[in-house]
Amino acid sequence: MLTLAQRDFYRGMCMNETLADAGEARAATSETPLSFARFVNVQKSYDGVELVVKDFNLDIRKGEFVTLLGPSGSGKTTCLMMMAGFETPTHGEILLKDEPISGLPPHKRGIGMVFQNYALFPHMTVAENLAFPLEVRHLSKAEIKEKVAKALAMVRLEEFGDRRPAQLSGGQQQRVALARALVFEPELVLMDEPLGALDKNLREEMQYEIKRIHARLGVTMIYVTHDQTEALTMSDRIAVFNDGIVQQLASPDELYERPENAFVAYFIGENNRLQGEVTERIGDNCKVRLDSGDTVVAKAVAVSGAGTRTTLSLRPERVSILRGDAAEQFENQFTATVQEVIYLGDHLRTRVSVCGNDDFILKTPNAQGYGGMRPGQQIQVGWSSADCRALDA
Amino acid sequence: MAIPSYATRGERIWHYLFLGICGLVFLFLIGPLLVIIPLSFNSQPYFTFSKEMLTFDPAGYSLRWYHDFFTSSAWLNAIKNSFIIGIASTFLATVLGTVAALGLSSRYMPARGVIMALLISPMIVPLIISAAAMFFFFSKVNLAQTYVGVILAHTALGIPFVIITVTATLSSFDTTLIRAAHSLGANPTRTFFKVVLPLVTPGVVSGALFAFITSFDEVVVVLFIAGPEQRTMPIQMWSGIREQISPTILAVATLLVLLSMLLLTTLELLRRRSERLRGVTPE
Ligand SMILES: Nc1ncnc2c1ncn2[C@@H]1O[C@H](COP(=O)(O)OP(=O)(O)O)[C@@H](O)[C@H]1O
Ligand SMILES: [Mg+2]
Numbered sequence: 068m069l070t071l072a073q074r075d076f077y078r079g080m081c082m083n084e085t086l087a088d089a090g091e092a093r094a095a096t097s098e099t100p101l102s103f104a105r106f107v108n109v110q111k112s113y114d115g116v117e118l119v120v121k122d123f124n125l126d127i128r129k130g131e132f133v134t135l136l137g138p139s140g141s142g143k144t145t146c147l148m149m150m151a152g153f154e155t156p157t158h159g160e161i162l163l164k165d166e167p168i169s170g171l172p173p174h175k176r177g178i179g180m181v182f183q184n185y186a187l188f189p190h191m192t193v194a195e196n197l198a199f200p201l202e203v204r205h206l207s208k209a210e211i212k213e214k215v216a217k218a219l220a221m222v223r224l225e226e227f228g229d230r231r232p233a234q235l236s237g238g239q240q241q242r243v244a245l246a247r248a249l250v251f252e253p254e255l256v257l258m259d260e261p262l263g264a265l266d267k268n269l270r271e272e273m274q275y276e277i278k279r280i281h282a283r284l285g286v287t288m289i290y291v292t293h294d295q296t297e298a299l300t301m302s303d304r305i306a307v308f309n310d311g312i313v314q315q316l317a318s319p320d321e322l323y324e325r326p327e328n329a330f331v332a333y334f335i336g337e338n339n340r341l342q343g344e345v346t347e348r349i350g351d352n353c354k355v356r357l358d359s360g361d362t363v364v365a366k367a368v369a370v371s372g373a374g375t376r377t378t379l380s381l382r383p384e385r386v387s388i389l390r391g392d393a394a395e396q397f398e399n400q401f402t403a404t405v406q407e408v409i410y411l412g413d414h415l416r417t418r419v420s421v422c423g424n425d426d427f428i429l430k431t432p433n434a435q436g437y438g439g440m441r442p443g444q445q446i447q448v449g450w451s452s453a454d455c456r457a458l459d460a
Numbered sequence: 461m462a463i464p465s466y467a468t469r470g471e472r473i474w475h476y477l478f479l480g481i482c483g484l485v486f487l488f489l490i491g492p493l494l495v496i497i498p499l500s501f502n503s504q505p506y507f508t509f510s511k512e513m514l515t516f517d518p519a520g521y522s523l524r525w526y527h528d529f530f531t532s533s534a535w536l537n538a539i540k541n542s543f544i545i546g547i548a549s550t551f552l553a554t555v556l557g558t559v560a561a562l563g564l565s566s567r568y569m570p571a572r573g574v575i576m577a578l579l580i581s582p583m584i585v586p587l588i589i590s591a592a593a594m595f596f597f598f599s600k601v602n603l604a605q606t607y608v609g610v611i612l613a614h615t616a617l618g619i620p621f622v623i624i625t626v627t628a629t630l631s632s633f634d635t636t637l638i639r640a641a642h643s644l645g646a647n648p649t650r651t652f653f654k655v656v657l658p659l660v661t662p663g664v665v666s667g668a669l670f671a672f673i674t675s676f677d678e679v680v681v682v683l684f685i686a687g688p689e690q691r692t693m694p695i696q697m698w699s700g701i702r703e704q705i706s707p708t709i710l711a712v713a714t715l716l717v718l719l720s721m722l723l724l725t726t727l728e729l730l731r732r733r734s735e736r737l738r739g740v741t742p743e
Pocket of ligand 2: 140143144145
């Protein structure tokens with residue numbers, strides 16, 4: 068990234084150049100687009116002792132839907148509040164369109180925000196709530212009326228303009244909050260667990276609704292949640308947060324398929340864990356001797372060399388049950404004892420003991436030939452080294 | 461309160477006894493006030509019901525004490541003083557108390573407990589001590605026997621009420637509303653007038669009412685600080701009883717009762733309106 072001084076210099080150059088050169092320069096910038104919002108080495112401490120956010124770096128592109136995902140207390144809200152201007156970073160810089168915004172008070176940042184408890188003004192009607200940011204911006208009465216009507220239509224609450232927030236259901240209040248954060252057409256919208264208070268069906272409906280609006284308006288959104296399903300279904304990219312740092316920043320499929328450390332593997336989706344020690348590295352793979360004595364070939368992701376402790380992570384659906392015909396061959400094959408079979412309609416969850424792990428889960432489709440397993444039965448299971456990731460201990 | 465059909469005889473007796481006790485309490489509290497009202501229409505210069513009054517003879521009634529009141533310069537001056545001092549000190553106490561309550565509820569406020577205790581102290585310290593202290597201090601700075609002095613003294617007495625009522629309202633105030641207003645582009649001033657103030661109005665209004673009533677019937681501080689020019693109603697009534705026993709005082713009392721009822725009704729209507737606004741009781 069360019070520093071501010073460099074960028075100004077760069078701009079000045081562009082102005083003085085011939086058209087052709089300017090075109091070239093533009094082509095060059097489109098290859099490395101200036102980021103829209105950026106956290107640079109941000110740290111935050113409330114009490115001056117403990118760092119709640121340790122070293123937060125995040126580069127958000129225009130129009131992106133980025134989610135901060137992490138367990139409760141991991142500092143997600145704090146990061147969002149620093150972007151909105153309600154908390155100041157103890158160290159580091161936050162940039163909006165490459166301008167530092169630490170000197171701007173919250174009301175001058177022009178960032179839309181949806182709060183977890185909606186924060187609708189109880190003494191105003193829905194329409195007055197939506198008009199509030201427009202009145203602040205001194206729009207004409209006619210313009211306000213038009214925009215409010217449009218915003219209400221967007222969240223499908225046309226008939227509710229005259230109601231007060233207390234007369235709406237939770238889902239409706241949520242829609243009003245969303246409309247209010249968008250009605251003044253901010254370029255960036257922050258959402259802090261906006262669906263946390265809704266029941267499951269409504270939550271899924273609203274996830275879809277928010278995605279639809281995001282796609283239609285093309286605004287940049289930073290979304291905070293502790294619900295991994297929500298993050299996976301909605302986001303372009305997800306920053307997994309723990310311990311005040313970003314554990315991994317990647318697209319949903321990347322996060323699920325290729326977690327880079329044990330925390331991400333554990334936090335996103337279900338996974339089986341096996342503990343052991345690396346005995347040998349073979350190219351991208353490594354041999355791991357498990358604490359149970361078995362040897363497993365795994366993909367070396369976050370291990371250095373022989374002798375390092377590691378956690379192997381393996382998705383339940385990537386483990387196959389082998390039947391006698393030996394049609395399939397895996398690098399890793401073991402005998403497992405069935406402990407429990409749970410019928411879930413479209414699939415079966417089978418808990419087995421294998422490699423010293425009694426909580427090893429298999430997920431098998433409820434297709435022909437998979438039924439009929441009984442607790443106590445011995446079965447053969449296998450998985451490929453590519454699906455078994457050797458992560459930090 | 462209906463008696464349930466399964467009530468025992470003892471419970472029935474207790475129920476009626478209870479009603480009786482309640483009635484007596486009301487009688488002793490309100491009776492003296494109610495007696496004043498007809499007596500103030502007495503045509504005789506006495507504090508007792510005349511024979512004519514008891515037989516509802518129109519000759520027994522008159523408006524002479526009201527006439528007396530409205531033509532007496534002493535009374536009119538007193539009531540004018542009471543209103544000037546009451547309104548001015550209520551205004552000051554309301555503004556200062558509200559601002560203090562807002563500041564004290566901020567999470568950045570240091571030494572909150574100490575400051576709160578200090579501001580509330582005029583309500584706790586015996587009035588005579590405050591009054592004497594103010595008298596000595598105000599004499600030094602040439603504020604004794606001035607309107608400003610009395611107004612400032614009553615402001616100090618009224619502030620605790622405003623702080624307490626506004627703080628109570630603020631405790632149920634959702635501070636994310638302030639953040640929401642900022643995020644929508646409202647600067648702190650606009651946020652205060654459009655979001656905070658409308659929502660804490662019930663607390664501010666009842667605080668103001670308490671402050672006004674405190675000033676309106678305050679005697680001790682006025683005795684110490686006010687000069688003859690700043691004579692207020694309570695002082696006038698007090699000396700009225702001591703010096704020239706005249707039923708004019710009954711007419712004044714009746715008017716004051718009316719005024720209090722008016723104030724309380726207004727307050728209640730305001731409270732209901734703001735509750736409706738806050739959506740507590742959706743219609
Ligand atoms: N205003 C505050 N003052 C002091 N500590 C705070 C404050 N807000 C949050 N914290 C602390 O910072 C940590 C992170 O909080 P938060 O950002 O709210 O996490 P999350 O949103 O991920 O649940 C928590 O340990 C919390 O106790
Ligand atoms: Mg949070």
